Amino acid sequence: MNPQDHERFRDFVDARWSALLRLANLLTGGDRHEAEDLVQIALLKALGRWRHIEDPEGYVRKVMYRHQISRWRLRRPHREPTFATPPERLGVADGTSAADLRITVSGALARLTPRQRTVLVLRYFEDLSETEVAAALGCSVGTVRSTTHRSLARLRTLAPELGLPGQNATTAPHAMSLKGART
Structure with missing residues (x-):
């Protein structure tokens, strides 16, 4: 060189x-x-x-x-990481809500499977389209869609405070919640 x-x-x-x-x-x-x-x-x-x-x-x-x-x-058989639960929100407007959101999202993402986490990171943190994610991961667009859907459903279960439980996986608040957690 x-x-x-x-x-x-x-x-x-x-x-x-x-x-x-x-x-x-x-x-x-x-x-x-x-x-x-x-x-x-x-x-x-x-x-x-x-x-x-x-x-x-x-x-x-x-x-x-x-x-x-x-x-x-x-x-394939991977260890499950153990994380402390984030502190409860005190409702105080002291500027810590963004940090709390990052902690909550990080903890919930860490409990997803690696494949689910990778798809969500590429879609919502990297802002890649479904086609671009499929190309990067070497799978079909349908696989990306179904994995995204299941991952968001699991994320809602793990961290219900990120959005309303009944929302559709493709609605904007989830994407905005994830993007707002970016550091």
């Missing part, structure tokens, strides 16, 4: 590390160590092909998605 490519790669990592780590944190269900590993693996693969990559961010994200898929395929 020539010095110019090396410098471009270093600048990319410096500029995008935080965003990539946030995405990896969501994909891994909040496991900071696994998230760091996921980003590092993706960056290492990108480094090997750096001269040939036109869209570095897209390439690294796609590697992260696919590597995470491989991880949950290998770990």
